[in-house]
Amino acid sequence: MSPFLVTRTLPEDATGADLRADVLHGLTRTPKDLPPKWFYDARGSELFEEITRLPEYYPTRAEREILVARAAEIAAVTRARTLVELGSGSSEKTRHLIAALLPGLESYVPVDVSESALRGAAAALTAEHPALQVHALIADFTRGLALPGTPGPRLVAFLGGTLGNLLPEQRKAFLRSVRALLAPGDALLLGTDLVKDERTLVAAYDDAAGVTAAFNKNVLSVLARELGADVDPDDFEHVAVWDRENEWIEMRLRARGPLTVKIRELDLAVTFEAGEEMRTEVSAKFRQEGVRGELAAAGMELAHWWTDEAGRFALSLATAV
Numbered sequence: 489m490s491p492f493l494v495t496r497t498l499p500e501d502a503t504g505a506d507l508r509a510d511v512l513h514g515l516t517r518t519p520k521d522l523p524p525k526w527f528y529d530a531r532g533s534e535l536f537e538e539i540t541r542l543p544e545y546y547p548t549r550a551e552r553e554i555l556v557a558r559a560a561e562i563a564a565v566t567r568a569r570t571l572v573e574l575g576s577g578s579s580e581k582t583r584h585l586i587a588a589l590l591p592g593l594e595s596y597v598p599v600d601v602s603e604s605a606l607r608g609a610a611a612a613l614t615a616e617h618p619a620l621q622v623h624a625l626i627a628d629f630t631r632g633l634a635l636p637g638t639p640g641p642r643l644v645a646f647l648g649g650t651l652g653n654l655l656p657e658q659r660k661a662f663l664r665s666v667r668a669l670l671a672p673g674d675a676l677l678l679g680t681d682l683v684k685d686e687r688t689l690v691a692a693y694d695d696a697a698g699v700t701a702a703f704n705k706n707v708l709s710v711l712a713r714e715l716g717a718d719v720d721p722d723d724f725e726h727v728a729v730w731d732r733e734n735e736w737i738e739m740r741l742r743a744r745g746p747l748t749v750k751i752r753e754l755d756l757a758v759t760f761e762a763g764e765e766m767r768t769e770v771s772a773k774f775r776q777e778g779v780r781g782e783l784a785a786a787g788m789e790l791a792h793w794w795t796d797e798a799g800r801f802a803l804s805l806a807t808a809v
Contacts, residue, residue, distance in 0.1 A: 491611075491614040491615075491618070491622075492610040492611070492613075492614050492621075492622035492623070492624060493622070493623040493624065493636075494603070494606060494607060494610070494623075494624045494625075494626065495623065495624070495625050495626070495636065496603070496625075496626040496627075497625060497626065497627040497633075497634070498601060498626050498627050498628055502628070503601065504714065507526060507710075507714055507715065508715065508753065508754060510522060510523055510526070511711065511715060511751065511754065511756075512754055512756065514766075515749075515751075515756070515758045515766070516756070516758070519764075519765065519766070519767060520758075520760075520764070520765075520766040520767070521766060521767040521768070522707060522766065522767075522768050524653050524739075524768060524769035524770075525601075526707050526710050526711075527703060527704070527706055527707055527710075527768070527769075528602075529706070529709075529710055529713075531706055531709065532703060532706045532707075532710070533577075533605075535699060535702055535703040535706060536703060538699050539695070539699050539700055539703060542695045542697065542699060542700075543695075544691040544692050544695045544696070545692050545695065545700075546688070546692060546800050546801070547648070547649050547681050547692070547800070547801055548581075548648075550796040550798070550800045550801035551581065551647060551648065551649070551679050551796075551801050551803070552581060552584070553796040553797065554794050554795065554796050554801065554802075554803045555581060555584040555585060555803070556584055557794075558794045558803065559584045559585050559587070559588035559589075560588050561792075561794075562585065562588065562643075562677065562792075562803075562805065563585070563588040563589045563592075565675075565791075565792065565805065566589075566641060566643045566675050566677075566805070567592060567641055568589055568592070568593060568641050568642060568643035568675070569592060569593060569594045569595065569638075569639040569640060569641060569642070570593070570594065570595040570596075570597065570638040570639055570640065570641075570642040570643070571585065571586065571589060571593060571595070571596050571597070571642075571643050571645060572597040572599065572635060572638075572642055572643070572644045572645065572669075573596070573597070573598050573599065573644075573645045573646075573647070574599050574629040574633075574644065574645070574646045574666075575599070575600060575629060575646065575647075575648070575650050576598030576599060576600045576605075576606070576609060577600060577602070577605050577609070578605060578608065578609050579596075579598055579609035579612075579613060581647055581648070582596075582598075582645060582647070583613075585643075585645065585677075586613070586617065586620070589643075590617065590620070591619075593620065594620070594621060594638075594639055595620070595621045595622075595623065595638040595639065596613065596620055596621070596622050596623075597622075597623050597624070597625060597635060597636065597638060598610065598622070598624050598625070599624075599625045599627050599629050599633065600624075600625075600626070600627075601626065601627070601628055602626075603626050606624040606625075606626060607624070609624075610622045610624050621638075623636050623638070629662075629665075630654075630658070630662060630665075632665050632668075633665065633669065635669060640671055640673055640674060641673040641674050641675070642669075642670075642671070642674045642675075643674070643675050643676075643677055644666060644669060644670065644674065644675070644676045644677070645676075645677040646666070646676065646677070646678050646679065647677070647678075647679040647803075648679055649679050649680055649681040649771070649801070650679075651678060651679070651680060651772075652680065652681055652736065652770070652771045652772035652773065652774070653769060653770060653771060653772075654770075654772075655770060659772075659782060660782070660785065660786065663782060663783065663785070663786035663788070664786045664787070666786070666788075667786045667787045667788055667808060670788070670807075670808040671808075672808065674807070674808065675791070675805055675806065675807050676783075676788060676804075676805070676806045676807075677803060677804070677805055678779070678783075678803070678804045678805075678806065679801070679802070679803055680773075680774040680779055680801070680802050680804065681771070681773050681774065681800070681801055682773055682774055682775065682795070682799065682800060682801060682802055683735055683773040683774065683775055684773070684800060686730045686732075689730055689737055689773065690728050690729070690730055690737070692737075693728035693737050693739055693771065694726065694727075694728040698726075700726065700728070700739075701725075701726035704726045704739050704741060704768055704769075705721040705724060705726065705741065707741075707768055708720075708721045708724065708741070709721065711749075711751065714753075715751050715752065715753040715754060716751065716752030716753050717749055717750070717751045717752070718749065718750050718752075719749045722744075723743060723744055723745070723747055724741040724742060724743055724744065724766075725741070725742050725744055726739070726740075726741065726742075727739070727740040727741070727742050727765060728740075734770075734772070735772065735773050735774075735775075736770050736771055736772040736773060737769075737770070737771040737773070738767055738769070738770055738771075739767070739768050739769040739771070740765040740766060740767050740768060741765065741766045741768055742763060742764070742765045742766075743760035743761065743762060743763065743764045743765075744762070745762045746759075746760065746761055746762045747759070747760050748760075774802070776790075776793055776802070779793075779802070779804055783804070783806045784809075787808060787809050788806040788807060788808055788809060789806060789807055789808075789809050790804055790805075790806050791805050791806060791807050792804070792805040793805075
């Protein structure tokens with residue numbers, strides 16, 4: 489018998505259906521775009537892990553610095569008996585939090601669309617902490633979420649700055665859905681990358697070694713494998729730009745010349761002009777007052793704000809109003 493539970497709330501065919509819908513919608517509009525979640529097949533996940541170790545990519549190190557320094561304080565403030573992690577992946581960063589919350593922590597609920605990532609993380613954590621109950625959910629947290637019955641208080645963690653990948657209206661809907669999960673005494677721990685100088689921001693998404701470029705172009709390999717697209721990644725170049733007005737980084741793929749991409753599974757032909765760009769990711773950067781305002785609009789109050797020593801990244805602790 490498995491020492492942990494895995495519950496699927498996402499239909500088996502949901503990923504393929506979502507990909508087809510996103511490609512059909514995103515590549516038939518102007519300007520073209522694709523959601524960043526399609527970066528993360530097995531190869532994309534490997535590339536992202538490599539990105540987190542690059543000298544230019546500070547967010548992972550900065551967030552880990554905060555977690556190491558503040559985990560005990562977070563545990564003391566929340567007294568959480570259940571930790572829920574949205575977009576948990578390998579659960580690597582959360583280990584600092586889990587260690588600080590023990591022995592009072594009874595249950596860990598990782599939520600992710602990847603069953604293999606969930607099973608790997610759950611197996612490792614239950615081996616390390618045999619008394620910890622792990623109930624993994626295969627689910628898309630952007631579609632609303634029903635949590636299993638677990639003891640409170642509960643701490644819901646959404647780390648890595650992933651909130652910034654959502655557009656403003658999507659963020660609003662997401663934060664409201666998180667608020668709906670919180671009972672009195674529960675809290676949200678939110679990771680956000682902060683606004684800083686343009687040079688540092690662009691370098692984090694356009695590293696000298698070209699790993700982020702390979703990560704960006706990997707979405708084209710996903711289209712080729714899953715939808716039969718006759719696309720050559722060499723026909724596109726990686727672009728990262730800072731949008732000062734919206735205070736976000738955009739990653740794009742720019743066509744090196746005019747071309748037509750045929751997508752067999754959708755019976756679709758997509759034309760690109762020379763120099764035409766397709767947006768593949770938005771990564772918003774935040775200020776404390778902006779985070780406070782977005783939380784308040786969703787019915788939550790910013791209770792604690794922690795940053796790394798250099799002030800590059802922040803963890804916010806919010807409670808329901």
